[in-house]
Amino acid sequence: TCAALARVSGDELPVPLVQGGTRTYANFDYAASAPALAQVTDRIQRLLPYYASVHRGAGYASRISTECYEAARGSVARFLDAADDQVVVFTRNTTDSLNLLASCVPGDTVVLDIEHHANFLPWTRHGRRVVRAADTVAETIRLLVAELCSKPAALLAVTGASNVTGEVLPLERLADIAHQCGARILVDAAQLAPHRRISLRESGIDYLAFSGHKLYAPFGSGVLVGRRDWLDRAEPYLAGGGAVRAVSTEGAEWAPAPQRHEAGSPNVLGAAAIAAACDALAAIDPDELAAHERLLADRLRDGLCAIPGVETLRIWSDSPDSVGIVAFTVAGFAPGHVAAYLSAEHAIGVRDGRFCAHPLLARLGLDAALRASIGLGTTSADIDRLVDAVATLVHRGPSWNYARTDGLWNP
Numbered sequence: 001t002c003a004a005l006a007r008v009s010g011d012e013l014p015v016p017l018v019q020g021g022t023r024t025y026a027n028f029d030y031a032a033s034a035p036a037l038a039q040v041t042d043r044i045q046r047l048l049p050y051y052a053s054v055h056r057g058a059g060y061a062s063r064i065s066t067e068c069y070e071a072a073r074g075s076v077a078r079f080l081d082a083a084d085d086q087v088v089v090f091t092r093n094t095t096d097s098l099n100l101l102a103s104c105v106p107g108d109t110v111v112l113d114i115e116h117h118a119n120f121l122p123w124t125r126h127g128r129r130v131v132r133a134a135d136t137v138a139e140t141i142r143l144l145v146a147e148l149c150s151k152p153a154a155l156l157a158v159t160g161a162s163n164v165t166g167e168v169l170p171l172e173r174l175a176d177i178a179h180q181c182g183a184r185i186l187v188d189a190a191q192l193a194p195h196r197r198i199s200l201r202e203s204g205i206d207y208l209a210f211s212g213h214k215l216y217a218p219f220g221s222g223v224l225v226g227r228r229d230w231l232d233r234a235e236p237y238l239a240g241g242g243a244v245r246a247v248s249t250e251g252a253e254w255a256p257a258p259q260r261h262e263a264g265s266p267n268v269l270g271a272a273a274i275a276a277a278c279d280a281l282a283a284i285d286p287d288e289l290a291a292h293e294r295l296l297a298d299r300l301r302d303g304l305c306a307i308p309g310v311e312t313l314r315i316w317s318d319s320p321d322s323v324g325i326v327a328f329t330v331a332g333f334a335p336g337h338v339a340a341y342l343s344a345e346h347a348i349g350v351r352d353g354r355f356c357a358h359p360l361l362a363r364l365g366l367d368a369a370l371r372a373s374i375g376l377g378t379t380s381a382d383i384d385r386l387v388d389a390v391a392t393l394v395h396r397g398p399s400w401n402y403a404r405t406d407g408l409w410n411p
């Protein structure tokens with residue numbers, strides 16, 4: 001089934017090379033944005049002729065659009081095995097989802113210092129509580145327990161999988177700990193959801209966020225799924241049409257979630273795209289997916305580590321699990337130059353920089369690194385191509401440096 005699902009857009013993309021000619025693109029940047037699955041493209045194409053205003057019109061196209069939009073919540077809820085009191089709110093992306101939740105949390109949030117900025121700044125900008133992760137998962141959990149017990153907290157916000165190293169924390173255990181300390185747990189699943197099946201019901205996760213564009217659906221839509229009570233009690237995230245039951249010159253009677261936090265005309269195509277991706281991923285055997293990915297990720301790690309001067313990064317010495325994301329450095333080469341070389345000479349796309357996780361990069365003692373991330377379209381031939389390209393560069397020596405030409409540096 002993995003092979004059947006590997007039909008992602010961009011598979012045949014020709015990329016010009018500096019040495020002349022073109023080569024098909026080898027995408028090692030799934031963690032930034034994953035190309036759309038064929039099932040997603042199909043569903044959008046079928047819906048496109050019917051897009052019309054949702055919840056507002058009695059016309060045929062409006063009814064189709066409304067049905068698709070509401071059915072999309074069902075696909076997401078089924079994909080995540082959401083509990084009955086958990087609602088699906090459509091947002092723009094994970095960042096939006098986490099900012100929305102931050103506006104609803106009735107108390108302090110505890111967060112680790114290894115997070116993507118999207119799961120860090122929405123909490124810390126309100127003066128909330130940061131725990132410095134230790135070198136082992138076991139000790140990090142002990143520090144989290146100490147922080148949660150020392151002073152009441154409403155929420156523990158953790159990443160499902162690190163966007164830098166791919167490492168996965170034991171989420172069920174963290175959910176238990178948060179609950180024992182009287183807090184709830186949010187999981188930033190931007191990187192976990194594309195790689196692992198998550199059951200909210202079984203894991204005890206209260207809130208979860210992810211982005212469509214990392215889950216094989218295009219940009220512009222994301223979800224926040226979570227327990228209704230906080231969402232219903234909070235002020236609407238945006239004020240406007242669709243978020244209300246009734247308005248008079250005296251005030252507004254706000255609608256309950258999810259409509260309460262979805263003011264304005266919603267992104268129907270974005271929601272339908274996410275739903276199509278969820279349905280497609282739900283059809284894959286999770287064990288098969290994990291095994292397929294582990295095989296490729298191990299091949300990548302082993303191949304890179306065998307090259308002199310290449311080091312892969314990790315946060316914890318005892319992390320039990322990781323998804324297909326490998327961050328690495330090449331001694332003597334600036335990460336930006338390695339990324340530019342891989343693109344220019346080999347048509348390989350990787351991410352370089354600080355991965356929107358500046359505190360984590362600082363902990364690792366780095367200004368920048370490289371990140372290769374794999375997904376459903378990745379093959380073992382792609383892995384070998386990347387490993388061979390890095391080995392070729394190292395063999396040439398550090399005098400080979402490519403300047404970045406995209407004007408970006410170290411985001």
Ligand code: PMP
Nearest residue numbers: 093094095116118163190191211
């Ligand atoms: N959390 C994690 C772990 C991520 O990797 C990312 C994207 N790199 C985000 C949050 C933010 O996602 P978005 O930009 O789609 O809001």
